[in-house]
Amino acid sequence: MDLSLNDVQMMLADSVDKFIGNDYDFETRQKYADSKQGYSDAAWQTFAELGWTSVTLSEDDGGFGGGPVDLTVVMERFGRGLVVEPFLANVVLAGGVLKRDANATQKSAWLLAAISGELQTTLAFTEPSSGYQISDITTTAVSGEDDDQSWQLSGSKAHVINGGSAELIIVAARTSGERRDKHGITLFGIPATAPGMTIRSYPTVDGLRAAEISLDNVMANHSQVIGKIDSGYETLNSAVADATLAVCAEAIGIMTVLTEKTIEFSKGRVQFGVPISSFQALQHRMVEMYTACEQSRSLLMWAAMMMHKGGPAAEQAIHSIKYQVGIAGKRVGEEAIQIHGGMGVTWELDVSHYFKRLTAIGLMFGSADWHLDQLAAPDVA
Amino acid sequence: MNVTFSNEEIAFRAEVRAFFETEFPQDILEKQRLSIALTREDVVRWHKVAYKRGWGAPNWPTEHGGTGWTSVQKYIFADEQARASAPVYLSFGVSMVGPIIYTFGTEQQKQRFLPDILEFNTWWCQGYSEPGSGSDLASLSTKADLNGDHYVVNGTKTWTTLAQFADWIFCLVRTNSDVARRQEGISFVLIDMKQPGVSVKPIKLLDGECEVNEIHFDNVKIPVENLVGEEGKGWTYGKVLLQHERTNIAGVANSKYRLERLRAQTNESIRGATPLANNSVFMRKLAAAEVELKALEYTELRTLASISSGKAPGPESSILKVAGTELHQQIDSLYVEAAGYYALPFVPEQYDIDFPIDERIGNGTQTKSALSYFNHRKVSIFGGSNEIQKNIIAKHVLGI
């Protein structure tokens, strides 16, 4: 049995750690988050140059051939640094769709451009009424008279991360079937500037950006279809599963930092003539925070390995880890704030920003309850 | 055992309800319902309306211009207030410093300060906490040195809620460092904020709002007449206040109506989504919170019953703050869960008065939910943190 990282993964970890340590302190992060687009082009370019954006692509696609473990290595460190650059949108979501289903032309025009940092992309799949169910898609793509050569897309997409910066938006639309059917979903690559696209970008509570997008008879032709007509669900589901694993790793990075920072703070904060770390009421809770981090980390390792394997085990692993991180993340975040007292609720201190990102992650790609529901009744989904 | 209200109490409830439905500024209620922040002027205006109605001070005895209400009447009032989504009284004047002044102050202080508190001509804030003294308040170090007919105040107060709007601040300050128990060197003083040497610096909180401040006192002169009660007794007076603050923070009525509104919302299909009522996991959590609420309501009623029968509130009252704030935060979490992705937009300008409602992203409670959840982390921290509160219960109630 070997649960350690391989050499390539260690180098990757080292490279991200160095960047966060040297070039991405909290002030820098805040400066990027507060800028109009919400991240730094220069930092994003660095990610591409250092090869992080191509970690999970096959060697044929110009990547390193890394898998879920490599993804978690990067994301956990992004969590520690509270990174705001659009890795998830470009690499994991849009990239995840393109690497699976795009044809050669699309790969060179879109995938390579995205991972080299030249093109901003994202995946638009959630809708205002879909909740967490991926197949709940009401946006329609109606084919024209030339039958399966051109389509008109209409509908709304909600909470599209990086939607304001994205130049290419992969839209999941219904070409056949009923509202929640898995069959009948098709993926289209749509330029943000296409006539009929209305994109309303807004900051989110975690300092990132998302958008509401409405499509009003947006035209798409055959070259914009990614994969097969009506058969986009599997790919969509897989890309979202990757993204779920990714944010879980990110959350574990965040939880670890919060636990470390809380322990450190408690040792330095003196009340009643002693450091508050000497109060057993707080000690036990910090032990629980630590336990929550480590249990989550263990489960993440298992989940990453199951994802590598694929199949139903992967599905179960994703639900398990997102449930675990949802519960543990909330507890760790809330305790970190509480133990910091008044300082914990200030904007100035990084702790509250880690907490807010954890909260956002808890709500993305399915809440803890939603994932537990899938585990309890896997067929109901 | 009997929890029905008397005919007088039922009539009183009707009277209060009518007040909120007609006399109370309806534009302010509308703002509350639409999650639009109240301006300083709004807050002053509605307090004055309450004052005109004779309800400037629900918790004061009539001899000082209060309502003289029984504890049951106060309970009914708070309940109707929350039902109407009305704001709660700004506590610093009417609930905190007012009672201290009429209990421990001189005749002159009463005449000078109480009418303005009643009529809301002065906005008060509370200066207890300091950067180095939070839970351990008795370690406070802001000094007030006696110099002839005045004190000279130096030091820093922090976390001072709404000090940016305040005219006056009541403070616990150290008047004597040479005492056996450090509590005995603390005095209660009133400070006019509009004078040289007082500076107020806003502190931005995690939800992006600046509701608290840091206040510096740099050689601020205050006349000895602004000392309340005896020098060195401030700690005792201050503790009386905290007791009151803690019951207030429990916010039972507020939780009750927030839960009611959430339950009503579960039947709606927001933007065509499946109503939450179909989600049994969520509904179980909601039901659990409702059970918790009921227990809390009856803990509060037990407290009221002992007060109204002339007894001191029983030990059960001590759990109100902890249980009340825990429920409050639990409800915040439910709202966040109910909102899902729509909890995430951070668009403060869409709660400005002139922002078109139908152009908001999400609806009011959804896009406010995460921000409220963040902001309300404070309720388990201030007014004596829940840990401190449990220490007090362990020591004074359980005797351990």
Ligand SMILES: Cc1cc2nc3c(=O)[nH]c(=O)nc-3n(C[C@H](O)[C@H](O)[C@H](O)COP(=O)(O)OP(=O)(O)OC[C@H]3O[C@@H](n4cnc5c(N)ncnc54)[C@H](O)[C@@H]3O)c2cc1C
């Ligand atoms: C939004 C907000 C508004 C406020 N408004 C006001 C105001 O208007 N006026 C005012 O004077 N103050 C105000 N406060 C201050 C508030 O009363 C203090 O924050 C509170 O007393 C806690 O102090 P602290 O923040 O210094 O935390 P600390 O005292 O440093 O506590 C840090 C942590 O240690 C825990 N702890 C401390 N001692 C013990 C112990 N013995 N056993 C176990 N655990 C312990 C605490 O519970 C907390 O979790 C406000 C605070 C906030 C956050």
